[in-house]
Amino acid sequence: MNTAIGAGLELRQLCREVGGRRLLDRLDLAVAPGECLALLGPSGCGKSTTLRLVAGLDPASAGQVLLDGQDLGALSPGERQVAMVFQSYALYPHLSVEGNLELGLKVRGVAGAERQRRLGAVLEMLQLEELRQRRPAQLSGGQRQRVALARALLRQPRIMLLDEPMSNLDAQLREELRPELRRLLCGREQPVIYVTHDQQEAVGMADRIALLDAGRLQQVGSPRELYADPANRFVACFLGRPAINLLAIAPGRQLGLRPEHLHLAEDGPLAARLLRREWWGHQQLLWLDSRWGPLRVLCDPEVTLPTEPRLGWQRQHELWFDPLSGARLHGQGPVW
Amino acid sequence: MKARAASLLLMAPALLLLAAVFVYPLLRYGWLSFQASSVLTGLEPVPNGGANWGRLLDDARFWTDAFQTLRFAVCSVALELAGGLGLALLLHRPLRGRGTLRALTLLPWALPTTVMALGWRWILNDPHGPLNAAIRSLGGSSYGFLSTPATTWFFVVLADVWKTLPFVALLLLAGLQTIPEDLEEALRLEGAGRLQILRRLTLPLLVPYLTLALLFRLAQALGVFDLIQVLSGGGPAGSTESLALYAYLNAMRFLDFGYAATVMLATFLLLLVLLGGGWLLWRRERAA
Numbered sequence: 369m370n371t372a373i374g375a376g377l378e379l380r381q382l383c384r385e386v387g388g389r390r391l392l393d394r395l396d397l398a399v400a401p402g403e404c405l406a407l408l409g410p411s412g413c414g415k416s417t418t419l420r421l422v423a424g425l426d427p428a429s430a431g432q433v434l435l436d437g438q439d440l441g442a443l444s445p446g447e448r449q450v451a452m453v454f455q456s457y458a459l460y461p462h463l464s465v466e467g468n469l470e471l472g473l474k475v476r477g478v479a480g481a482e483r484q485r486r487l488g489a490v491l492e493m494l495q496l497e498e499l500r501q502r503r504p505a506q507l508s509g510g511q512r513q514r515v516a517l518a519r520a521l522l523r524q525p526r527i528m529l530l531d532e533p534m535s536n537l538d539a540q541l542r543e544e545l546r547p548e549l550r551r552l553l554c555g556r557e558q559p560v561i562y563v564t565h566d567q568q569e570a571v572g573m574a575d576r577i578a579l580l581d582a583g584r585l586q587q588v589g590s591p592r593e594l595y596a597d598p599a600n601r602f603v604a605c606f607l608g609r610p611a612i613n614l615l616a617i618a619p620g621r622q623l624g625l626r627p628e629h630l631h632l633a634e635d636g637p638l639a640a641r642l643l644r645r646e647w648w649g650h651q652q653l654l655w656l657d658s659r660w661g662p663l664r665v666l667c668d669p670e671v672t673l674p675t676e677p678r679l680g681w682q683r684q685h686e687l688w689f690d691p692l693s694g695a696r697l698h699g700q701g702p703v704w
Numbered sequence: 705m706k707a708r709a710a711s712l713l714l715m716a717p718a719l720l721l722l723a724a725v726f727v728y729p730l731l732r733y734g735w736l737s738f739q740a741s742s743v744l745t746g747l748e749p750v751p752n753g754g755a756n757w758g759r760l761l762d763d764a765r766f767w768t769d770a771f772q773t774l775r776f777a778v779c780s781v782a783l784e785l786a787g788g789l790g791l792a793l794l795l796h797r798p799l800r801g802r803g804t805l806r807a808l809t810l811l812p813w814a815l816p817t818t819v820m821a822l823g824w825r826w827i828l829n830d831p832h833g834p835l836n837a838a839i840r841s842l843g844g845s846s847y848g849f850l851s852t853p854a855t856t857w858f859f860v861v862l863a864d865v866w867k868t869l870p871f872v873a874l875l876l877l878a879g880l881q882t883i884p885e886d887l888e889e890a891l892r893l894e895g896a897g898r899l900q901i902l903r904r905l906t907l908p909l910l911v912p913y914l915t916l917a918l919l920f921r922l923a924q925a926l927g928v929f930d931l932i933q934v935l936s937g938g939g940p941a942g943s944t945e946s947l948a949l950y951a952y953l954n955a956m957r958f959l960d961f962g963y964a965a966t967v968m969l970a971t972f973l974l975l976l977v978l979l980g981g982g983w984l985l986w987r988r989e990r991a992a
Binding site: 425446 | 896
């Protein structure tokens, strides 16, 4: 993934302000050629805004978008040679699958024979041959997504942008499509930005994740880095399901412990009371109450629970936060 | 069977109303068109075979009026569609004060035709109207705009366009607003310019709305009466007379009800053939 300096996509101090409201605040980000970066965050965090700035659909209030060292700022969306898969897929309803794929080539003046050749190749790659005469309204959600992908690939883009491309599909299909999507998109020359609010999708699709909140970049790194070494409480809470437990242990210190890192231990330091259990088949989730607050614990589905369970954990799994700012506190906590 | 009976029962009031205000008058016209019913018969209907229809075929005034009506409808509707599309595209763009502008645009349409036509007649009045006053103040001399066929025809069309263009624009604006924004964005990303987006995306998606506007306006313009009656009275020398006006004159001025019914029915049949034929053609085009 490492290439020459300046290659790939680079965002420098990128800002977007609308009506005095900061939608995106000084974003610095780099995506290498062939890398898939997931922009992750809750609704309104600025991830779609970022995508639109890269595509040139909205103007940046400040900052730069650089591709292979070239500033894209003055280029129109068409000149940037980017492809985007929209959340709605944005298929042209009056055209057949074929027409949808061909329109961009026609607009760019690709000659008939060449057009047919490229069209045939992409129809075959995405197994759309039998659907070529259908209108978008006659396609299923998964088929529409394939057409949108095909259209993006035909663009031969220098940057590939995807705006929640799976959010209109059902959960099972989403899971099935992840490897397929990765095979088609990633590992080519162009950088890929994949916007999603679903952490599972981000972890499954991306080489690295950039987590945004309220227009600010919280952390960027591999899924493993974000999970194991979160920069702050927001990152710790956003990644990992069920969400991390936050325990108000002492004034000025908050302890974060993931449900999967707590275990039942007869001599554990934390006494708890069982409220409820959810049986998930491969695991069970315990809802507990303790003197430091409510707890979620993941454990073996067949384990028998003592009436007054005690909990333990390994010190390396402790994550400490400032309770007010949410900033990560490094160094050891108190000794038990 | 039971459901069928129930649905017929539910539709009955509408069907009865339609029969009363549409089917019955039509049948009555049909019957009347085979009667002589004028001052000569003491306004009593007397069967006269197909005399009225024979007269119609030879009536140069009818065919001149048919041509004039068609010419008026085609010209004004074409201008309204083109202008309405332009206005709709303009009003669809994010402009400051767009809401106010939209409301203002609709004003001419809200005016009753009679009031509007009287207004135009006053504007064009020779020599007292404001248009002539303006010409004189610029050093020219008054002109009888409603005294020559060409200028009268021009202003009849202009007045109709002025009044109904906003309606067409509003209808097309509603159509524009049904087009999701991301479709245009997708095409922009493909490298399309504004004209290409209009030609390849916006216009094709507006076709149903354009067709609707065309049918509405064509049906209305082919039956034009009030505007012409007030603005030009069909003159000068019958040069702006429409079929509806001719039918009205036959009934109310010449008191020849039999022939008036014939003209009315012939107008209706003409309209039916034109609009129905156009509709069928359009459907075949779309199916292909």
